[in-house]
Amino acid sequence: DAKTTQPPSMDCAEGRAANLPCNHSTISGNEYVYWYRQIHSQGPQYIIHGLKNNETNEMASLIITEDRKSSTLILPHATLRDTAVYYCIVDNYGQNFVFGPGTRLSVLP
Amino acid sequence: ETGVTQSPTHLIKTRGQQVTLRCSSQSGHNTVSWYQQALGQGPQFIFQYYREEENGRGNFPPRFSGLQFPNYSSELNVNALELDDSALYLCASSLEYGVYEQYFGPGTRLTVT
Numbered sequence: 169d170a171k172t173t174q175p176p177s178m179d180c181a182e183g184r185a186a187n188l189p190c191n192h193s194t195i196s197g198n199e200y201v202y203w204y205r206q207i208h209s210q211g212p213q214y215i216i217h218g219l220k221n222n223e224t225n226e227m228a229s230l231i232i233t234e235d236r237k238s239s240t241l242i243l244p245h246a247t248l249r250d251t252a253v254y255y256c257i258v259d260n261y262g263q264n265f266v267f268g269p270g271t272r273l274s275v276l277p
Numbered sequence: 278e279t280g281v282t283q284s285p286t287h288l289i290k291t292r293g294q295q296v297t298l299r300c301s302s303q304s305g306h307n308t309v310s311w312y313q314q315a316l317g318q319g320p321q322f323i324f325q326y327y328r329e330e331e332n333g334r335g336n337f338p339p340r341f342s343g344l345q346f347p348n349y350s351s352e353l354n355v356n357a358l359e360l361d362d363s364a365l366y367l368c369a370s371s372l373e374y375g376v377y378e379q380y381f382g383p384g385t386r387l388t389v390t
Contacts, residue, residue, distance in 0.1 A: 170319070200376055202378075210383060210384075211281070211367050211369070211381030211382050211383050211384050212320065212367070212369075212379075212381045213381070214378035214379060214380065217376070217378065253319075255319060261374070261375045261376045264310070264322050264325060264333045264335065265310075265312075265320070265322055265379070266322065267312075267319030267320045267321070267322075268319055269318065269319055270319055
């Protein structure tokens, strides 16, 4: 079973920030938080990952709470092309990812 | 730089048959993982290969087997196909075993009738 809980769906207005939450209350000390997204009929795409500290790259920001029991993926200026299923995964470096059902993000014009 | 490629794109097989799916990793990547994604669900981990050795396996029966070749390309073999094996099969490669992002291919859509 997946070690994460995400809302099944969210809407976001185009141009606004999309904030996608993830709960991972049983995360252990050596497990990372990864985010991937899957646009319809394509393979999942890596977005970002982190251990303790907040991370930012050209796609998104990852905010991890101090107790590491939850995190938020932020897409700063959502576009229609960001409509996808977003998966939050926790795993150690084994890469044996357990995907849950994810959050279906719809960016609305 | 060529990304992860998979072949074939689509495949239709009959129950009881055998199938081989192929994956070419991104250049320089020595770790490959295979996933099965049923319609409407997240991908499920099948197994991983690192430097030609199986390096982890999910909850799949032995009729799911794999190979990784010296050039780090990979195959997924499924014997005695069942109707429930109908799914999108994804492979993902990464630079090394460890905390590295996985790059996914577009998948092979297998239909078992």
